[in-house]
Amino acid sequence: MANGTTTVNEKSFYQQSTNKYSGILSWLLTTDHKRIGIMYGVTILFFFLVGVILGVLMRLELMAPGKTIVDAQTYNSLFTLHGVIMIFLFIIPGLPAIFGNFFLPIQIGARDVAFPRLNLLSYYIYVAGALLALLAVILPGGAIDTGWTFYIPYSIRSNTNVSLPLLAAFVLGFSSILTGLNFITTVHRMRAPGMTFFKMPLFVWATYATAWIQIIATPVIGITIVLVILERLFGVGIFDPALGGDPILFQHLFWIYSHPAVYIMILPAMGVVSEIIPTFARRTIFGYKAIAISSLAIAFVGYLVWAHHMFTSGMSDTARWIFSLLTFIVALPSGVKIFNWVATMYKGSIDPKPPFLWVMSFIFLFSIGGLTGLVLGSLATDIHVHDTYFVVAHFHFVMFGGTGTIFFAAIHYWFPKMFGRLYNDKLATLGVLGFFIGFMLLYFPKFIMGYMGMPRRYYDYLPEFASLQLISTIGSWVLAATIFFIVGYLIHALFKGPKAGSNPWGGVTLEWHIQSPPTMENFKEIPKITHEPYDFSQLKEMKNEYS
Amino acid sequence: MSPVPTQHVETVDFVMLYIVGISVILLLGITAVMIYFVFKYNRKKGHQPVDIHGNIWLEIIWIVVPTLLVLSMFYFGYTGFRDYRDIPDNAYVIQATARMWAWEFAYENGKKLDTLYVPQGIPIKLEMKSADVTHSLYIPAFRIKEDVMFGKTTYLGFTAEQVGSYDIACAEYCGLNHSMMYTKVKVLPEVQFNEWLSKKDEPVYPTEMEK
Numbered sequence: 022m023a024n025g026t027t028t029v030n031e032k033s034f035y036q037q038s039t040n041k042y043s044g045i046l047s048w049l050l051t052t053d054h055k056r057i058g059i060m061y062g063v064t065i066l067f068f069f070l071v072g073v074i075l076g077v078l079m080r081l082e083l084m085a086p087g088k089t090i091v092d093a094q095t096y097n098s099l100f101t102l103h104g105v106i107m108i109f110l111f112i113i114p115g116l117p118a119i120f121g122n123f124f125l126p127i128q129i130g131a132r133d134v135a136f137p138r139l140n141l142l143s144y145y146i147y148v149a150g151a152l153l154a155l156l157a158v159i160l161p162g163g164a165i166d167t168g169w170t171f172y173i174p175y176s177i178r179s180n181t182n183v184s185l186p187l188l189a190a191f192v193l194g195f196s197s198i199l200t201g202l203n204f205i206t207t208v209h210r211m212r213a214p215g216m217t218f219f220k221m222p223l224f225v226w227a228t229y230a231t232a233w234i235q236i237i238a239t240p241v242i243g244i245t246i247v248l249v250i251l252e253r254l255f256g257v258g259i260f261d262p263a264l265g266g267d268p269i270l271f272q273h274l275f276w277i278y279s280h281p282a283v284y285i286m287i288l289p290a291m292g293v294v295s296e297i298i299p300t301f302a303r304r305t306i307f308g309y310k311a312i313a314i315s316s317l318a319i320a321f322v323g324y325l326v327w328a329h330h331m332f333t334s335g336m337s338d339t340a341r342w343i344f345s346l347l348t349f350i351v352a353l354p355s356g357v358k359i360f361n362w363v364a365t366m367y368k369g370s371i372d373p374k375p376p377f378l379w380v381m382s383f384i385f386l387f388s389i390g391g392l393t394g395l396v397l398g399s400l401a402t403d404i405h406v407h408d409t410y411f412v413v414a415h416f417h418f419v420m421f422g423g424t425g426t427i428f429f430a431a432i433h434y435w436f437p438k439m440f441g442r443l444y445n446d447k448l449a450t451l452g453v454l455g456f457f458i459g460f461m462l463l464y465f466p467k468f469i470m471g472y473m474g475m476p477r478r479y480y481d482y483l484p485e486f487a488s489l490q491l492i493s494t495i496g497s498w499v500l501a502a503t504i505f506f507i508v509g510y511l512i513h514a515l516f517k518g519p520k521a522g523s524n525p526w527g528g529v530t531l532e533w534h535i536q537s538p539p540t541m542e543n544f545k546e547i548p549k550i551t552h553e554p555y556d557f558s559q560l561k562e563m564k565n566e567y568s
Numbered sequence: 569m570s571p572v573p574t575q576h577v578e579t580v581d582f583v584m585l586y587i588v589g590i591s592v593i594l595l596l597g598i599t600a601v602m603i604y605f606v607f608k609y610n611r612k613k614g615h616q617p618v619d620i621h622g623n624i625w626l627e628i629i630w631i632v633v634p635t636l637l638v639l640s641m642f643y644f645g646y647t648g649f650r651d652y653r654d655i656p657d658n659a660y661v662i663q664a665t666a667r668m669w670a671w672e673f674a675y676e677n678g679k680k681l682d683t684l685y686v687p688q689g690i691p692i693k694l695e696m697k698s699a700d701v702t703h704s705l706y707i708p709a710f711r712i713k714e715d716v717m718f719g720k721t722t723y724l725g726f727t728a729e730q731v732g733s734y735d736i737a738c739a740e741y742c743g744l745n746h747s748m749m750y751t752k753v754k755v756l757p758e759v760q761f762n763e764w765l766s767k768k769d770e771p772v773y774p775t776e777m778e779k
Contacts, residue, residue, distance in 0.1 A: 093744050168741050174718060175701040175743055262719035268702060269717075302609070304617035311627050333704060333739075335715045335722040338653055342646050349638040353631060360630040361622075363598055366605035368618040373606055381606070385599055392591035395638065399645025401583045401652070405711035408704060408739040472584070474708020476739045479747035483735070557617065 033441065033538040039137075052137035053541060057144050058123035059439070065119060068110040068151065070508070073501055075103040080463070080497035083490050086482055093480040097166040098181070100478055102158065104169030105186060109193050110151055112424050113282060116289035117200060117235075118147070120431050121228045123439060125204060127532045128222045130213025130550065132542045135206035143199040150193035157185035168478060170279075173260040173271040177252055184250045191246045194239045197285070201235030204228055213531075215550035222530045222554045223312055227292025230316040234281045234288075234323070242278035245271065272334055276327035284323040286420055288316055290427035291358055294380050297434050298362050299555040300528040301377035302369025306555050308361035315354035322351045332403045341400060348398035355391055359384060374526065375449035379430030382457050386422030390415060393468065411471025417464045429456065429507065436511065437521030441537040444514035452510070455503030462496025529559050573709050573730045573755075579648040580711040587641050652712065655725035659693040662686070664724075666696065666703035666716040669745035671736065675765060684753040687761035688731055694724045704740035707753055713739050728755040 034055050038047035048056055079099050082089045091099065126134055134140050158164045163181040176183050208229045212221070221229075249271070251257050258264030260271040291312075299306045306312065328336060328344040362384065371377070393415045396402045406412065429452075437443055466489040467475075475486050482490065524533040529552070535543060552559050572578050609615055662684070663674040674680045686692050696705055696716040705724055706713035714724040738749035756764060 093747070097744065097746075166743070172702060172741070175741070178701055179743070262717065265719075302617065303611070305619040305621055307620060308622040308627060311622065333713050333715050335717055335720060338649075341649070345645060346642050349642045352638055353634055356634045357627070357631060359598060360626075363602050363605070364620075364623075364626065366602060366609065368615070368620065369605070369609050370611045370615055370617040371606050371609050372611040381602060384602060385595075388595050388598055392587075392595060395587050395591060395641055396584065398638075399583055399587060399641050399648075401580050401645045401648025401711075402587065403645070404649065404652070404713060405580050405708070407713060408706070474706070474735070474737065476706060476737050476747075478741040481747045483750070557619070 031536065031540050033536070034541045035538060037541040039541065050141070052133070052141055054122050054126050054133050054137065054140060055439075055539060055543075057140050058119050058121075060144055061114065061118040061122060061147070064148065064151070065111055065115055066508070068106050069115075070504075072103055072107040072111055073504055075099055075106065077497050077501045079103060080494040082480070083482070084494040085491070086484060086487055094163070094166065096480045097478070098164035101165050101168055105154060105165070105190070107420075108169055108282075108286075109190050110154070112286045112420055113197060114147060114193075114200075115286075115428055116293065116424065116431060117204070117228055117231055117285075118144075120224075120293065120435060121200075121204060121231075121289060124435065124532055125225055125228050126207060126211065127535070127539065127543050128225050128530055129208065129211060129216055130531055130544065130548045131207065131211035132544065132547075134203050135210055136203050139199055140203055143196045143203070146192060146196040146199070150189045150191075150196060153189035153192060154186050157182045157189065160185070170275060171246075171249060172275075173249065173252070173266075173268045174262060176249060177261050184253050187246045187250055191243050194243045194246075197235045198239045201232035201239075204232040205236070208232075213547050213550050219310065219313070220550055220553055221313075222292075223295030223306065223309070223316075224289070224292035224530075226313045227288045227290075227295070227316050230320040231285050231288040234285050234320050238278045238281040238285075238324070241274060242282075245274040245278070248274075269331070269334055269336060272331050273328065276330045277324075280327035280330065281320075281323050283419070284319055286424045288319060290383075290424040290431075291316065291355075293427050293431045293434070294362060294383060295358075296528075296530065297376050297380045297430060298365045299557075300434075300526050301374060302366050302371050303527060303557050303560075304365070304369040304555075305553070305557070306361070307364035307367070308357075309553075309555070312358055312361050315357045318354040319351065322347070322354070326351050329398060329403075332400060333407045345398055345400050345403075349395070352391065352395060352398065359388060359391075375444075375446055375453060376430050376434035376526070378450060378453040379426055379433060382453055383423065383426040383430060386418055386426060386457075386460065390418030390420075390422055393418065405474075406471050408477055409471035410467040410475045410477055413477050414464050414467035414471060417467075422460060422464070426456070429453075432511065434526070435532075436514070437525045438532055438537045438539070440515055440518075441521050442514050442516075442518030443521045443525060444511055444518055448510045449507075452503060452507040455499060455506065459496050459498075459500030459503050463493050463500050464496070466490075466493045466496075524563065527557075527560055529557055529563070530554055534563060571730075573732065573734060574711075574726050574728055576648070576652045576726065577709070577711050579651060583641075583644045583648050586644055590637055590641075652725065655693050655723070656691045659691040659725060660687065661693050661695055664694045664696040664705060664716070665699055666705065666738070666742075666749075667699035668701065668743055669738070669749045671705070671749065671751050677765065679765060683751055684736060685761060685764060686728055686753060686755055687758040688728055688755050690758065691725060691727045695721055696724060697721050701742050702740050703738045703742050703749070706737045706739035707734055708737065709734040710753075715740055728753075731755050731757060 039053045040050050165186045166181045167176040258266045260266040326348045329348040332341050470489050521537045523536045665672045673684045698716045698718045703716040710726050714722050733752050733754050736751045
């Protein structure tokens with residue numbers, strides 16, 4: 022891979038700006054992909070913590086039957102906002118916007134993304150969308166109470182502020198599309214000499230596959246949202262059955278985006294896993310091509326399964342079995358990845374540092390999420406557990422246990438590179454453990470409640486669910502406390518942590534060849550790529566220090 | 569007589585057990601192998617790592633075997649679904665209407681009430697529509713649900729084998745009192761059901777809203 026590109030102790034990108042300003046303006050007007058990645062990081066982390074707090078409030082309300090802390094209307098807004106914030110502001114942009122921005126150019130040996138100014142614009146579009154969503158909460162009329170799925174006709178009938186958060190989602194979509202466009206162009210045009218597609222790190226592959234979904238699927242939700250707003254304002258009668266429209270059409274259009282969006286959320290996470298395992302097992306990845314191709318397979322087959330969200334919707338029975346079959350097929354590439362990851366540990370030299378522990382936790386939680394997806398893909402069982410806590414548990418295992426866990430894995434893996442500091446390994450190990458215990462307590466009981474017949478989005482519930490609901494609420498305290506604990510020791514490490522050195526883990530992808538934190542232009546000379554991405558024989562040639 | 573409320577329950581529980589059984593084996597297998605590797609190939613033991621780029625036979629095995637497994641899951645799921653959606657032509661039809669936030673069930677003789685009474689052992693077909701937004705009629709004990717919509721009639725079928733009383737819930741979010749749309753399905757022996765149906769003095773809608 023790179024040969025001697027490192028000179029440690031040059032000015033880092035924190036000390037050198039891409040524009041003529043200093044201080045805050047040097048950040049707000051920056052075109053440096055690393056600074057933009059960090060700005061996304063701060064903003065997204067803020068909204069994630071807001072979403073966590075909303076989730077804790079929901080669990081508090083559900084701690085006991087009847088009214089506990091809020092009334093039904095407030096509860097309905099709570100779960101809607103929790104969903105909207107977590108999906109549109111945290112988990113869809115999360116990994117690509119923060120770590121994709123920071124590391125995709127570096128991993129392919131580029132100095133920046135293809136369109137740096139467009140990249141900054143994407144950030145501001147994200148901020149504008151987020152502000153619109155917040156505005157909708159503050160304005161009179163009441164916070165949106167439709168659920169994040171905005172199902173018609175309820176979203177037409179609701180008297181709360183529905184149009185504004187919809188507009189926010191519409192605006193956020195542009196940020197997603199432009200980021201996708203930027204990454205695709207970057208991958209095609211900016212790779213360092215010698216970096217063929219099959220020499221790219223798997224995080225780049227995954228982000229690349231994700232970018233295609235972002236630009237192809239997102240316009241569908243954009244158009245759908247505009248139609249819902251028109252329906253609310255002018256009653257055009259496309260979706261509203263009272264005006265001759267078709268509410269199932271809305272569900273189709275909504276899920277044609279929102280199912281692929283699930284892969285926008287999970288694919289980059291899978292890419293991060295494919296980076297972390299080889300580094301800590303210090304051997305090449307098992308089945309590189311299988312993992313790379315399966316990302317593309319997921320991206321494309323993922324388009325064809327949307328209607329499995331609609332098995333009880335009144336859609337035709339023929340459509341139901343076709344989508345059931347396709348859904349089972351899309352499970353296969355994810356399985357292939359898991360088997361290849363575990364095989365990568367075989368005959369490695371494994372150092373289970375915190376990022377690796379996060380990945381182990383991920384493999385367990387995500388497998389539960391994936392396998393329970395089979396219950397939902399099968400028609401007979403889905404009819405029973407559809408729209409129950411079983412679904413809630415399933416998608417939290419996939420999204421939070423999957424992408425959320427890897428969000429933390431990615432922070433712990435790349436923290437030394439991004440900030441040049443190390444965090445305390447013991448505290449970080451405690452963090453993984455607390456997260457895992459809290460997570461299982463919070464979400465596992467929901468599988469049982471779901472099969473017992475506990476419908477989702479319920480303000481109140483029958484007495485037979487009381488004890489499991491209580492366990493779940495206790496889990497939410499453990500989980501939330503752990504998350505704040507993690508944020509706490511990371512912020513501490515940011516200022517007081519020991520210096521990291523350029524390669525603390527002994528990684529070999531390009532970001533570990535340059536100093537921590539990187540210089541403004543990443544590479545003094547664009548490296549010539551001769552090795553495959555996970556060739557650890559380079560470690561000997563790499564003159565960098567690593568512990 | 570079967571000990572389950574409907575035959576369909578047995579089918580669904582079997583499919584569930586089948587999928588969960590295979591899933592638990594896979595999950596425990598993956599987890600055990602992973603943890604074993606972490607101990608066996610721990611860096612502290614000082615092994616030289618071996619670069620293994622892949623193995624085409626392993627890739628084929630872990631594509632083909634899961635494919636067969638998921639196809640069998642699809643098959644069981646599909647047949648279980650088919651059985652429940654095929655409602656005999658002579659099924660006893662009851663009209664169900666959902667509104668924010670109550671149910672109403674109407675019988676052929678004009679009787680209407682908010683609790684669903686059905687005869688034991690006779691196939692029932694609920695013809696459902698909504699007066700406002702989308703709801704979903706869900707009978708957890710029977711393992712069935714179907715959305716109820718404005719402007720379109722959907723249906724739900726079952727044959728209750730056991731006399732008893734079971735919960736009906738709304739499973740599609742429909743606003744403020746979505747969680748309070750509970751009512752009951754009451755299964756009566758056929759003779760008693762006919763007696764109940766013919767009585768005009770029996771409380772007509774709205775009746776008791778049992779929890």
